[in-house]
Amino acid sequence: MKQIFLGWLATCLMTTPAWADTDTPTKSLPMVKVVSVHNPTQYAGIQLGDVLQRRIQLAVAAQDQLNDSSLPLKGLQRNGIELRQLQISSASQADKKIYTLVFDYQVFASSGKPTQLQLPAERISFNSGAAAELPAWRFWLMAQLPDRLQPAKPTVIAQYRASLLDTQAIECWLRVSVLLVVVGGLVLLYRNADWTWLPMMNGHFAKAYHRLKRLPATAEGQKQAALIVQHAFNQHYGQQMLGSQVSAFVQQQPVFQSLEAQIQAFFTQANAVLYGGQLPAAAEYLQQCKTLTRQLRDCERRV
DSSP states (O other): OHHHHHHHHHHHHHOOOTTSOTTSOOOOOTTOEEEEEEOOSOOSSBOTTOEEEEEEEEEEETTOOBOGGGSOOTTOEETTEEEEEEEEEEEEETTEEEEEEEEEEEEOOOOSSOEEEEEOOEEEEBTTSOEEEEOOEEEEEOOSSOSSOOOSGGGOOOOOOOOOOOOHHHHHHHHHHHHHHHHHHHHHHHHHOOOOOSGGGOOHHHHHHHHHTTOOSSHHHHHHHHHHHHHHHHHHHTSOOOGGGHHHHHHHOGGGGGGHHHHHHHHHHHHHHHHTOOOOOHHHHHHHHHHHHHHHHHHHTTO
16 A cells, blocks of 8 residues: 555656646756756647647757657657657757757647647657656647537528529610611622522513623624613513613603613614624623613612
8 A cells, every 4th residue: 555655646746737837847867957848838729730849958968969769750640649840959068968859749639529638758868878758748639520510401591593684685686686687688688689589589680680691792692682681671661662762761660760871872882783883892792781780670679
């Protein structure tokens, strides 16, 4: 019983309480003097991943050397605490040598409720056999997750679709634009197309213009051109039309009134081509017939 009591008393004297002054030097072995010990300033609220740093300074004889093999290796994990980095430096001072050791620990432990952990004690020895111990340092680890997870469904915020942009006005203008494009395209097609397969495009002068484009620039082509255009006038006039009847024709068909002078010139040249007169150049005459017939076709189509 006496031996148990003495062992308990020795343990209490060697253990440093968590609230003790962190700068108080620890008890050292002979020939080693603990100059200072610095622990982390915060001992509560430590979280997973936090890095805690401890620093100790030791004074030994000038000829004494640190035993590196006795130090813990970088990456060593003990009870969820990993030694992340160990920095060692030394400086000579009179007949002594001052060693500074800096331990960086990273916390990898986690718990569902606050719990007390400790940075491990470290033993530092020298070649002469002298040694010192950096005592364990306790801290409180914060809870990482609640003990009981609440059902997620009651706390979920309802999701709503994003409000749609009002495109009614844009769609209206788009329809109008498409309509204008279609109408404009039909007007251009109706005015310039050479096709004659539609009833409204199949006028007498439209047919004549279509046939004129196939004639060769020869004397025979000239005669064919005069006859084709003459036939178109006859169809519009309703009977055989002569040059003297141009005024009557434009009165009957006012849509052609703006071309009265050109029509009169055509009949004058047609008489020369058909009944033996001074003939113009074949290519030039065919082009004149095409130009006049195209203008007559446009008047015929009211464009």
